Amino acid sequence: MGFLNAVGNVGLALSVAQVATASFYIYLEWYAHGKWTGHPGMQEMKKIAENISSSSFSTASTSSDELEFLRSHPSPEGVASSIDKEFRRMEKFVAFAGRGLTSSWSGRRIVVTPSWILFSHRTTFLPICQLLGHLGAVVVGTRCINNQIASLGEDEEQERADPMLGSGVVMATIRIADMDSGACMLSFDLPASELENFRLYLCCPLVYAQGVSLEPSIIQRFLEAFSAVVQENEPIEIPPSMELERCIGCLSNQTSVAIRRSCAGECGSCRCRPMWCEMCVGRWFASRLAQSHVPTSEWVASRVPCPTCRSLFCVRDVISLKRAQY
Numbered sequence: 001m002g003f004l005n006a007v008g009n010v011g012l013a014l015s016v017a018q019v020a021t022a023s024f025y026i027y028l029e030w031y032a033h034g035k036w037t038g039h040p041g042m043q044e045m046k047k048i049a050e051n052i053s054s055s056s057f058s059t060a061s062t063s064s065d066e067l068e069f070l071r072s073h074p075s076p077e078g079v080a081s082s083i084d085k086e087f088r089r090m091e092k093f094v095a096f097a098g099r100g101l102t103s104s105w106s107g108r109r110i111v112v113t114p115s116w117i118l119f120s121h122r123t124t125f126l127p128i129c130q131l132l133g134h135l136g137a138v139v140v141g142t143r144c145i146n147n148q149i150a151s152l153g154e155d156e157e158q159e160r161a162d163p164m165l166g167s168g169v170v171m172a173t174i175r176i177a178d179m180d181s182g183a184c185m186l187s188f189d190l191p192a193s194e195l196e197n198f199r200l201y202l203c204c205p206l207v208y209a210q211g212v213s214l215e216p217s218i219i220q221r222f223l224e225a226f227s228a229v230v231q232e233n234e235p236i237e238i239p240p241s242m243e244l245e246r247c248i249g250c251l252s253n254q255t256s257v258a259i260r261r262s263c264a265g266e267c268g269s270c271r272c273r274p275m276w277c278e279m280c281v282g283r284w285f286a287s288r289l290a291q292s293h294v295p296t297s298e299w300v301a302s303r304v305p306c307p308t309c310r311s312l313f314c315v316r317d318v319i320s321l322k323r324a325q326y
Contacts, residue, residue: 041125249280268311
């Protein structure tokens, strides 16, 4: 009996020693005297900093103040500063367990800002810069959760429907890929109803793989109604020589609308220069109302703040731009 106790004590001591050794190794490799230079997340930011300073990105097609900041601070600290600055802003897409992500995603979080796609889970932190390279977001599949066990595929985990999502929720599997190499950088699931909010903060197109389709969502139907009302509004004539920039929301379409008070309601007086396309203003409009839990039946008659000056506006204040004919 004494021999068995001795063996047990030795085994316990060895286990404690292994844990202590592993903890000490992690401390040395990750913390690096409080600088975290060995942490995998810091290593990812170091790679991004190296890509920023490399010549292959000196002619990046996307130009923005944030990209200029990163080019002038090509270091992990500069990348971290950029991420921290945008993460603190209100304008971002966030999904986590209980809000957009299913229960098996416990502890995981997806955050999309104008310049970054951020994934975190426990000790894992993966930042993807939207301003560098040629990214693509692809919806590769859909599935329905009906309070039954369903497989996550790649993670080989099992999940049950989240009560906050309800039953019969259509989930879309999204992959963020490097379009040059074809490598998948990140894969995750979102409710199909969140796709338009997610798309709003992407710098790259969100496309559907061949054979993948979704029924029109509430937001998509609202965008159709939004566009119909905007087309009824009296357009603003602009000089033929006036150059219109790219929409700051999608960076692909040309600016096509301005926000000017045209209704008889209690809207504000927005004086911002035209910076958005019609669809991005519509998506912004829908995302603000969805976050405020406004009934969908009241969306067309509602008001939301301007994305830049915060003046309230309604659908009647969204005016199309029309070039004057001389």
